[in-house]
Amino acid sequence: MEAREWLEQEVSKCVYCGFCEAVCPTLHAGGHRGYGPRGRINIIKKIVRDGEEPTPEALNSLYTCLLCGACDLQCPVGIRIAQAIREARPLVNRMAQERGLRITITPALKRT
Amino acid sequence: MVDPLRLGRMLADNTLRHGYPLPVDPQVITGWAAEAGLPQPRPGRPVVFTGALYQLTPYIEALVELVGRFRDPRIPSLGLRLASSLPWSSELLLTLLETPEVARGVRRAWGILGSIARLLREAGMRPAYAWEADLYSGIMLYDLGMDEEFAQQAQRVHKLLRERGVEKVITLDPHTTHALRDLYPRYVDGYGLEVQSYLEVIDPSLISTKGEAGEVTIHDPCLYARKAGVVEQPRRILAARGLRIREPQMSGVNTYCCGGPIEGLAPRLSRRIAETRLSQLERASKTIVTLCPICNANLRAAAGGRGDLRILDLAELVGNA
Incomplete structure (x- = not known):
């Protein structure tokens, strides 16, 4: 199966329950839910399924994932979340090159 | 303000050119093995593969510290842009990073690697070391989504190890273990290495x-x-x-x-x-x-x-x- 097809299948399983969020280190420190697994999965959904161009903040979200896999253990429908985010990066890299997108990582942090 | 594509390009260019993500002297990576008295690969002996991660970590720390010194994030971004476009700029960056503190960090890494070699011997193993094959695993390239470059490095490392008759590899850190055991088989045709972390082989x-x-x-x-x-x-x-x-x-x-x-x-x-x-x-x-x-x-x-x-x-x- 092609990476894009696998990715589309994987992210479409998300039922928005948010169980993954409790364990995500970047969500605890990041400025909004885009820094959590549920946010990232739905950003990928927008990119691969709906063909949307990622916004700068969507890119911040995708590239700040630690790929630590803590979320994978929480997902009740078994989405391989960290793997999905990793597999989205080559697609986004290609998209950035083809469309001349500039990716700069300036993550929003939670106010302390 | 870091562009992962530019960062990845710099790391990839260096990795594919020098074997490591920064153009360090290979002695920095391999010198510990001579001190530990490890022999060249021999049939039946497992080979210790560091993937250069312990030895390169002091440089990564120094780089993060250097970037953090600039209050205006556009300056390191500009530096990264230069480093990804000019062939000698990685060497210049390396010169900036080669401080006495980094040298102490490398010395500490050598000490850790030597201690692991002693632990393996204490547990009855007779590990060898493949000097020319102990290159960076490329794991950061994989993480950044640079699959073509990661595949090239994986194939190169695999070829170098197999040319030296290596069949069993002992890795020393989780990232290199993951790269060689879980990822390389997907990127290298006919992958033929048995990979275990030192923590798994020590009784x-x-x-x-x-x-x-x-x-x-x-x-x-x-x-x-x-x-x-x-x-x-x-x-x-x-x-x-x-x-x-x-x-x-x-x-x-x-x-x-x-x-x-x-x-x-x-x-x-x-x-x-x-x-x-x-x-x-x-x-x-x-x-x-x-x-x-x-x-x-x-x-x-x-x-x-x-x-x-x-x-x-x-x-x-x-x-x-």
Whole structure:
């Protein structure tokens, strides 16, 4: 199966329950839910399924994932979340090159 | 303000040209093995493969520190743009990074690697070392989504090891273990290496009980705990040396990341995560054992030189008995 097809299948399983969020280190420190697994999965959904161009903040979200896999253990429908985010990066890299997108990582942090 | 594509391009260019993500002298990577008295590969002997991660970590720490010094994030961004476009700029960057502190860090890494070699011998193994094949695994390229470049490096490393008759590889950190065991088979046709972490091949019952008594806590690296199933092995080695382990909040398969994987791309976010993890660990013990050089560096940076904490690699604690 092609990476894009696998990715589309994987992210479409998300039922928005948010169980993954409790364990995500970047969500605890990041400025909004885009820094959590549920946010990232739905950003990928927008990119691969709906063909949307990622916004700068969507890119911040995708590239700040630690790929630590803590979320994978929480997902009740078994989405391989960290793997999905990793597999989205080559697609986004290609998209950035083809469309001349500039990716700069300036993550929003939670106010302390 | 870091562009992952530019960062990845610089790392990839150096990795494919020099074998490492920075153009370091290969002696920095391999010198420890001569000190440890490891022989060249011989039939039937496992080969220790560092993937250069322990030795390169002091450079990564220095780079993160250098980037963090600029209040205006456009300056390191400009530097990265230069580094990814001019052939000599990586050498210039390396010159900036080669400080006495980095030299001390490399010396410490050599000490850790030598201690691991001693542990392996103590457990009855006779490891060898393939000088010319101990290149960077390319794992950062994979993480950044640079699959073509990662595949090239994987194929090169595999070829170099196989040309030297290597069949069994002992890895020393979770990232290199993950790359060689889980990822290379997907990117290298006819992949033929058996890969185990040193923590998996050491039989703790063969480890001498003499060592440092006391109480420690342990930080499980995400890839060891959740991908490789390496959780009990380090605990058994620590226990064999007489150390008592106090589990931190979130341990084993439920471990909490140190923030290390994004320290280059998002240093402030990475630091906050490291501070959270450090506070969880220090509630269990003031002596924190790590199993990965990236975790060790990130947690030490979060500790900021606090004298009441000891953040040690497992080999530093148990490898010198």
